[in-house]
Amino acid sequence: MRRAVLKEAAKRFPWLANVTLYGCLFAGGDLAHQLVAQKERMDWTHTRNVAVVATAFHGNFNYCWLRALERRFPGRSAGMLARKLLLDQSFASPLATSVFYTDGTHFLNFLLIPLHLRTVFMGGCAFLWACFLCFSRQDGDGTVGLALAFLLHPRTTTTTTTTTTPPPDIQHPDRGEERDK
Numbered sequence: 001m002r003r004a005v006l007k008e009a010a011k012r013f014p015w016l017a018n019v020t021l022y023g024c025l026f027a028g029g030d031l032a033h034q035l036v037a038q039k040e041r042m043d044w045t046h047t048r049n050v051a052v053v054a055t056a057f058h059g060n061f062n063y064c065w066l067r068a069l070e071r072r073f074p075g076r077s078a079g080m081l082a083r084k085l086l087l088d089q090s091f092a093s094p095l096a097t098s099v100f101y102t103d104g105t106h107f108l109n110f111l112l113i114p115l116h117l118r119t120v121f122m123g124g125c126a127f128l129w130a131c132f133l134c135f136s137r138q139d140g141d142g143t144v145g146l147a148l149a150f151l152l153h154p155r156t157t158t159t160t161t162t163t164t165t166p167p168p169d170i171q172h173p174d175r176g177e178e179r180d181k
Helices: 002-012 014-036 044-072 078-096 102-112 115-139 144-152
Strands: none
Touching (some): 002 115, 014 044, 014 115, 044 115, 078 102, 102 115
């Protein structure tokens, strides 16, 4: 029942459904990371910021871009897929997305996914990408190897980072008192 409602909403209100779901999926990636990393406290401000950027920019960009590509190069023939992928990788990826997840996912997107669901599919890919980005930014060095190590052995790869502040008697050079001239 829910699947039918979502499918009908995506067909009837494609922009609203796609952009909203894209933003939710991307923000969900951040939430999933926070839950998996077993944070003591959820960072709702970060999740909100991720959702705003994903909804306001990435979702709209992907929606308009994928529609424009389909209008200009309709169909799923090998030639059309090659044209779409070439344009997508040479123009859209450097502009708006990371090349990490675009090659294979965009190929599948153009080949298998109906037009009215393409942005949502990319939102699902963005969910996975957001999980990786959040993990690598907060807990690692940004490598795929570290992400795989975390998935295989989560307890040994997660570390809590603590910030240290200097004692109050040590002043920062820029915040010291002015010298008499």
